Amino acid sequence: MSVVAAEVSKWAVRNVSFELPPGSVTALVGANGSGKSTLLNVLAGHLPADSGHTALAGRVAYVPQHKPMYRNFKVADVLQFGRRMNKVWDNDRADGWLDRFKVPRRLQIGDLSGGQRTHVTLALALGSRPDVLMLDEPLSELDPLARRKVMRELLTLVNDNGMTLVFSTHVVAEIGGVADRLLLLADGRLIVDGDTDELLEEHVLYTGPRVTEPPVEGRVVLAKHSKSQSSYLVRSGGTQIDEPWTARFVTLEELVVAHLERAA
Numbered sequence: 317m318s319v320v321a322a323e324v325s326k327w328a329v330r331n332v333s334f335e336l337p338p339g340s341v342t343a344l345v346g347a348n349g350s351g352k353s354t355l356l357n358v359l360a361g362h363l364p365a366d367s368g369h370t371a372l373a374g375r376v377a378y379v380p381q382h383k384p385m386y387r388n389f390k391v392a393d394v395l396q397f398g399r400r401m402n403k404v405w406d407n408d409r410a411d412g413w414l415d416r417f418k419v420p421r422r423l424q425i426g427d428l429s430g431g432q433r434t435h436v437t438l439a440l441a442l443g444s445r446p447d448v449l450m451l452d453e454p455l456s457e458l459d460p461l462a463r464r465k466v467m468r469e470l471l472t473l474v475n476d477n478g479m480t481l482v483f484s485t486h487v488v489a490e491i492g493g494v495a496d497r498l499l500l501l502a503d504g505r506l507i508v509d510g511d512t513d514e515l516l517e518e519h520v521l522y523t524g525p526r527v528t529e530p531p532v533e534g535r536v537v538l539a540k541h542s543k544s545q546s547s548y549l550v551r552s553g554g555t556q557i558d559e560p561w562t563a564r565f566v567t568l569e570e571l572v573v574a575h576l577e578r579a580a
C-alpha cells in the first residue's frame with residue numbers, strides 16, 4: 317500500500333481508516349467542514365494526529381488548499397527554490413508544466429492569476445518527482461478547459477510513473493473516468509471507501525409506485541417518496557425487477573449526493 321490511514325482522529329476527523337494501492341487515483345469528497353483538508357494535512361505530516369497513525373511510501377508532495385507561496389518571488393525563483401529544497405528535483409518536469417500552461421516566468425507570484433498560481437504550485441510539487449501526490453481542491457481556480465487538461469496530464473504521470481494521486485474536490489461531475497477510488501467523508505467519518513467502478517455496479521435506483529418498503533433486499537442508501545411514486549437507491553441490489561418497477565444504475569454524482577443526503 318502506498319497510503320495507509322489507521323483509525324486517524326484529528327479535530328472533526330474521527331477514526332478514519334483506509335488503504336490506497338500504489339498507482340491509484342483517489343477522490344476525497346465531502347461537504348464543507350467534513351474534514352478533507354484536516355485529513356490531507358495529517359497524511360502529509362503537516363498536522364499531528366490526535367490518535368491513530370498514517371504511513372506513506374516514498375516521496376510525498378502535498379499542495380494545500382491555500383497554496384502558500386512567497387508573493388515577491390518570481391516564477392523562475394520558485395523553480396530555483398524547488399531545486400534547492402528537494403533532494404530529487406526534475407527541472408524539466410516542473411519547467412515543462414509551466415510551459416504547457418503558459419505561465420509567465422518573469423512575473424512575481426503576487427501578480428499571477430489564481431489559476432497561474434495553481435500551476436506554479438503544481439509544477440513545484442511535480443518537480444520533486446513524488447511517489448504520492450496529494451492535492452487539496454487543485455482545480456478550484458482553474459477554468460473548465462484547464463481543469464480537464466490538468467487532470468489528463470496528472471493521469472498520464474500516474475500511468476507512466478506509477479504515482480499515487482489523492483485529491484479532494486467538490487466537483488463530483490469531474491471525477492467520473494478520473495478517480496478509481498472514492499473516499500467520502502461526512503462529519504469527519506468515512507462513509508464510503510471503495511473502487512469507483514465497483515461502487516457504481518453496486519448501487520441501483522428503483523422507481524415505482526409509492527410503498528413503504530423497497531422492492532428488493534439490500535441496504536437502502538436513500539428513499540424518496542412523492543404522492544404516487546417511491547424511489548429507493550439500494551446498495552447490493554440487482555437489476556432484475558418486476559413491472560411496474562424500473563431499475564437503473566446511477567452516476568457517480570448521484571451516488572455521492574445520495575450518501576451525503578443520507579448522512580446530513
Ligand SMILES: Nc1ncnc2c1ncn2[C@@H]1O[C@H](COP(=O)(O)OP(=O)(O)OP(=O)(O)O)[C@@H](O)[C@H]1O
Pocket residue numbers: 327328346347348349350351352353354355
Ligand atoms: N485548529 C482547529 N481546532 C479545532 N478544529 C479545527 C481547527 N481547524 C479546523 N478545525 C475544524 O475541522 C473541521 C474540518 O475542517 P476542514 O478544513 O478539514 O474541512 P474540509 O472538508 O476541508 O472543508 P472545505 O470543503 O470547506 O474546505 C471544521 O469544522 C473546522 O472548523
